[in-house]
Amino acid sequence: MELDFERCYRAVDSRDPRFDGWFYTAVRTTGIYCRPSCPAVTPKAENVAFFPSSAAAQRAGFRACRRCRPDAAPGSPEWDVRADVVGRAMRLIGDGVVDREGVPGLAGRLGYTDRHLNRILTAELGAGPLALARAQRAQTARVLIETTDVGLAEIAFAAGFGSVRQFNDTIQEVYARSPSQLREHRPAAGRAEAGTITLRLAYRAPLNSKALLEYFAARALPGVEECDVPAYRRALNLPHGSATVTLSPGDRFVSATLRLTDLRDLAPAVARCRRLFDLDADPVAVDGTLAADPALSAQINTDPGVRVPRAADGLELAVRAIVGQQVSVSGARTTLTRLLPPVEDGELRPFPTAEAIAELPDEAFRMPVARRESVRALAEAVAVGKLTLDPGTDREESVARLLELPGVGPWTAGYIAMRAMGDPDVLLETDLAARRGAKALGLPHTPTALRAHAERWRPWRSYALMRLWRSA
Known part of the structure; x- marks a missing residue:
């Protein structure tokens, strides 16, 4: 993927958090890579390199910044919505497919050979599937090290590493600390009660959590999920067992408390939680496109950050x-x-x-x-x-x-x-509630006329549909 140097550098210079996850900033003089919003001093342009993924930065020999923790940044909204092979591959890697089925399993799901898939991902992301999965394993391991009292050897295999030595070498390379040093320096509030893992899921502001929770609450299925204004709780089917998760939206983070029957399911559980609340969306880009329509602009100004409630x-x-x-x-x-x-x-x-x-x-x-x-x-x-x-x-x-x-x-x-x-561009123009919402907003409300009008909302018609439903 081509990254425009000047645009990326301007984002870093302004410490704009909207670009967290879109790209990563590496500084040659320190050997560290960061989020664009890292509060550290802006480096000189001649010392900077930009990468489309944390895995690419790691592959180039840079380690993660201890201050901004770029490996925990929101996922790139580009990979979240793209329907091509790269977007699909990133979602599957995030769901732990490489750890469970290897690169051949990932390639088979996508309909490509291992070699060709490696070429595609390296060209777009600067790293192949193994390097991308390795970066995810390192982040999963760090979460387990800092939030649980599970033994380090057990964490190594739970995070997907093939051996304890591989685990030790990777953690040292990525974080410039050994696993035991990470545990010694874990945050005071990082440890959870026995049997649980608590972590923070970053997102791009704004997040209209009230709209999300209201939607889930109206459809909560007794015995499977429950929802009230502060939090949403549900059970999950995961590759190695079941789990329950409680999601509590907060300022810039959603707190996720997980109870897993198998620690190997941490990465898939996190991926499903992010999907449920649509946390990898770019609300500024979505609202910017939809607000260009005068019929939607007033609602967007007073009610920004409406997401599409997704499915686990x-x-x-x-x-x-x-x-x-x-x-x-x-x-x-x-x-x-x-x-x-x-x-x-x-x-x-x-x-x-x-x-x-x-x-x-x-x-x-x-x-x-x-x-x-x-x-x-x-x-x-x-x-x-x-x-x-x-x-x-x-x-x-x-x-x-x-x-x-x-x-x-x-x-x-x-x-x-x-x-x-996760299709971001679905309209459902025959839906009765959508048509009622369109009428309430002064929009055309026959299916044919609504579909024609909605062309200006591409590629975010799913988000426009949520606003029509809310207006109904």
């Missing part, structure tokens, strides 16, 4: 979308609750897997026969691998396969693409 589990979101067709939010929630196994101890449980849903008897689906068959067909397609709804999926291909399922039309497929696959 693509299958769960797809089942919700099908069950919610042509019924109220509360009615859909009641129907969905009947699909869940009973919970007696009050603990949250993850949403059932595709295999479990496909095997449910007919009487478990208290809904019209056609809708029951749609849910079952969806679950079967996901269970056998015919349909993929994870963040690294090919969006166009997955939408096409969704439309092949009985009872799944453009509205349902678009809704799933927006919330489960």
